[in-house]
Amino acid sequence: xxxxxxxxxxxxxxxxxxxxxxxxxxxxxxxxxxxxxxxxxxxxxxxxxxxxxxxxxxxxxxxxxxxxxxxxxxxxxxxxxxxxxxxxxxxxxxxxxxxxxxxxxxxxxxxxxxxxxxxxxxxxxxxxxxxxxxxxxxxxxxxxxxx
Amino acid sequence: xxxxxxxxxxxxxxxxxxxxxxxxxxxxxxxxxxxxxxxxxxxxxxxxxxxxxxxxxxxxxxxxxxxxxxxxxxxxxxxxxxxxxxx
Numbered sequence: 001x002x003x004x005x006x007x008x009x010x011x012x013x014x015x016x017x018x019x020x021x022x023x024x025x026x027x028x029x030x031x032x033x034x035x036x037x038x039x040x041x042x043x044x045x046x047x048x049x050x051x052x053x054x055x056x057x058x059x060x061x062x063x064x065x066x067x068x069x070x071x072x073x074x075x076x077x078x079x080x081x082x083x084x085x086x087x088x089x090x091x092x093x094x095x096x097x098x099x100x101x102x103x104x105x106x107x108x109x110x111x112x113x114x115x116x117x118x119x120x121x122x123x124x125x126x127x128x129x130x131x132x133x134x135x136x137x138x139x140x141x142x143x144x145x146x147x
Numbered sequence: 148x149x150x151x152x153x154x155x156x157x158x159x160x161x162x163x164x165x166x167x168x169x170x171x172x173x174x175x176x177x178x179x180x181x182x183x184x185x186x187x188x189x190x191x192x193x194x195x196x197x198x199x200x201x202x203x204x205x206x207x208x209x210x211x212x213x214x215x216x217x218x219x220x221x222x223x224x225x226x227x228x229x230x231x232x233x234x
Contacts, residue, residue, distance in 0.1 A: 036234050052233075053155050055226055057209040059233075084233060096234050116234055124207070124226075125233030126156030138157040141232030144205035144212050 004079040005071075007063035009056050011087045014094045023079040023101030032108035034116050036096035038089045042139075046132040052095060054086040055124035062123050070100075070114055074107040082115060084125060148173050150180060150219055153226040157200055161188055171219065177206045178215045184227060204229045 001007065006022055016035055023031045038050045067080045079101035089095060098115050100108045119125070120142065127139040153166045169183045181201060188195035205212045209224030219225065 053159065054233075055153070055155055055207070055228065057224060058207055058211075058226070061210060120232065120234045123231060123233040124155065124228050125231055126229065127232050128156075138160065138229070139232045141156075141230035143203045143230045144207075144228050 001064065002068070002071075005064070005067045006081045006083070007060060007067060008083045009054050009059055009086050010083055011085070014083050014085055014097045016094070016097055016099075019081040019083070019097045019099035022081045023099045025079060025101055027077075027103055028079070028101040029103060030105060030108070031099055031101045032105070032112045033100070034096070034098040034112050035094055036116075038091050038093045038095060040091045042129060045129070047091060047129050048132050049088055049090045049093075049130045050095070051088045051128040051130065051136075052084070052086050053126040053128065054084065056086070058124045059084070063119075066115055066118050066122070069118075070111045073114070074111045075102065075104075078102045078107065078111055080111070080115075082119075084119070084123070088130075148175070148220060150175070150225060152180065152184065153224070155226060156229040156231075158204075158227060158229060161192060161195060173220060175219050176215070177213050177217050177219065180206060180219060180225070181215075200229055201227075 040047050063082050071078050081099040083097050085095045100112045102108050130136045150169045151166050185201050205228045207226050208222040
C-alpha cells in the first residue's frame, strides 16, 4: 500500500479516531471525513440492523484503485483512509469511514465526496436490511455489468 | 473444466452454499457461465430469473470485473456480483 494510504475491509468496529490520526499531519490545516452509519428507516420500513456482504479481495483492490485515482486528480499530497465494515451492524453502527488530509480544503472535500460516491457505484459490497417486522431484504443497488 | 463460482448479496438467498460448481467446456466464456447459472437457479426455484437479477449481475475474478466474452480458463476467484450498494 502506498505511503499515506490505508485501505481495509474489517469485521471489527471501525474507528473514526484512528482515521483522523492517520490523515492528520503538520502540513494539513484540517481533515475531512465521511462516516456512514446504519439508519433506522429506509423507504418507509423500520430498520433494526444491516448485514454487509463483501467480496474482500476485489473490494480491497478497488479501494486501492480509487485512492490512486483521488491522488491523480487532487494531488499526491493527499493522505487517505478508507475502511468498510463487513458483517452485521445495529442501527447507529458505523459502516464506512473515509478520511482525507491535505493542505487545501477544496481538494479534501472533493476527494472525500469522490470516494464515497465511487464506492457506492463500484465496490463489490452489498447490504441486507433487517426490519422490525422480522423480514429481511437485500437493498437494490447499482449494476457493475460490463457486458 | 470445473468452475467454482462464489455468490454474494441477493444470490445468497437463492442458494444454500457460498459457491457453486459448474462443468463447462475448456473454452467457456463469461456468457456461458451466466447461462449455466440461470439454468441452475431455475432448477432450484422455478421463479428464479423472473427478477432479472442474473442479467443485471456482473462476473469477476479476484482482480477485475470481466467482459461478457472474457475466457474463464485459469481465472481464480470467479464470482457473480449482483448490483452493489456499499457505503
